[in-house]
Amino acid sequence: MAILDILKYPDERLKQESVEVEKIDDDLKAFIADLEETMRAGPGGVGIASPQVGRFIRVVIVDVSAKPKTKNNGCMILINPEINTWEGMKKGREGCMSVPDYTGNVIRAEKITMTALNLAGETVDYTCEGYEARAVQHEMDHLDGKLFLDRLVSRRTDLFRRKVYK
């Protein structure tokens, strides 16, 4: 086990697209264990994407279970994840281990459903809401070479919570 180095922007490698995992072998499992350790050592500790440590494969880990009063699926190890549905929109503040000392507002879907492979190579369906859904979307963006900086909205945007009129 080891804590891996986090790539920091302006490292252009963060802007590249990652490729699908083809084989879940011992090497990948060892890497994912290191990735998880790296995530837990970070300032937020709730999510990490493989390209953040310079390995450009479609793997992300999200675990928001340590946060009080937050709906969660526990520790999700997501291999080749695909978001299938998006619902609702909400503005929230984000920062990133790859962009130190900056936070900004980003709009994300409030609820998503997705499919990913687990470590055993099985296809698993997930439903995520709120903070967990935000974390998944933030991490999955890294797989497409996107940072939260690409999605910043003005702090004046959506000053008031949109009311839902029926």
Added chain:
Amino acid sequence: MSEWKMLTLVGKDKPGIVAKITTILYDAGAQMGEASMMRLGGNFTIMLMVKSDQTIEQLSDLIKPVVEQLSLTFHFQEIEADLFHHEIPDTCVTVYGADRPGIVAKVTTALADAGFNIMDLDSDMAGTEEDSIYIMQIEGNATQGQDVIEQAVKAVVNDGIHVEISSIDTLIG
């Protein structure tokens, strides 16, 4: 002498002010830092960090012709620049309602007394001249918890003024 200066510029807004001023400073070897430009009541306002080994007098002489041509007023002062240590606010306080004298004074005093450190404050006047509304959004750290803040602010605003306290749950991914 501090290398960092804060430049404040105020005046009637017109296109190209930021471009002209920063170009002069850049051409003179200065470096720009953090900045906040805003239109307040239609006026151009900016606060801009400028790093330069020139004195305030030298920098002032440099921008004076263009500043005068644009009918702006300006001020330079030496500052300490604590860069790369942004604090992250944990609470957002939104106050809005019919415009009443003293909203800002009362709310900010209540917040200060409740241990709230304001890091960011934005306020706007909206509505119409006859029926103006005041909207204020404040971000900062609620050192004594959000319940304390909520009680403190609600105790000082009149009926018809809405106060909303929400957590800023920053995700670091």
